[in-house]
Amino acid sequence: MTDPATLKELLLSRIRDVADYPQPGVMFKDITPLLADPQAFTALTEALAESAVRNGATKIVGLEARGFILGAPAAVRAGVGFIPVRKAGKLPGATLGQSYDLEYGSAEIEVHAEDLSGADRVLIVDDVLATGGTAEASVQLVRRAGAEVAGAVVLMELGFLNGRTRLEAALDGAPLEALLTV
Template identity: 60%
Template sequence: MTSIDDAPQRSAAHDAVAEVLRGHIRDIPDWPQPGVVFKDITPLLATPTAFGVVIGALADAARALGATTIAGIEARGFLLAAPVADRLGTGLVPIRKQGKLPGPTRSASYDLEYGAATIEIHADAVHDGDRVLLVDDVLATGGTAAAAHSLLAAGGGEVVGLAVLMELSFLPGRDRVAPLDVVSLLTI
């Protein structure tokens, strides 16, 4: 598994991407609940040059992993996955919350601290031979990413990795998505 912040993987380019992220993510204390520090990416989205650097780094990761399809997890994963897919000329698989997609779907459920959730893809979204890169904004506990991985694999796709803007290393997300390659542009 890979993290751009891991010492053996570091390069000047990786450090530059991590620095761009650090400069364009703001902390919102006590949101959405007391004791939580929310990592807000809207300053990144509002800055075209910084956003372009990040999308370029994610697209480079997709190329390196041989991805032929990009999958984005609702909602902030869509903001990253769509421009990566566009840059690579690949298709995009939206992974949605239950009940948001029309027509036949495949679903996977996972546990949350406070209950359970279900995500879905269109039944025909992934095909045998597709090499899918899963894209999201944050890897935290890994529950959503693990469910997305199983959902895409059940559809016939080979999930080649998970690419995220940032990984919260104090949470067990990386362990939960093993053995996926994880590309994290910034580890916190």
């Protein structure tokens, strides 16, 4: 286990700021250098897996798309199953969907109906907590599938967007952990 201060320093050193992407005025936080560094990616994977174990998760749900990259190896490391939450229309077979509002419109996420049950405790994993809309919808979707939400963990929270307030309300007492807050 990497101590929190060392982990934070390592992760921050591998996240690149990209100015004016995807539009002018936005400072994009690019995690591809972190993913390319085996030491940093391993430390991140272990921290996410430790959160799953600490919270008694039986499954990790990863949100499309970078939540897949982070959640799948964490699930393997924690010895639990991995469930992808996809954008609507991307999964074959029977699905459960959850709509949510965006700044300009709405979107929907889905999960295979049979992948979660009342026996599951689910940790929700994603790369960034921004406004909290997708994460909030994933909490609702996990509960609609009959599973219990064990908590949520993100690599990075964009604190100035105040998504924590929205997600904490949806989690209803389940823990929310951000490895970094920027």
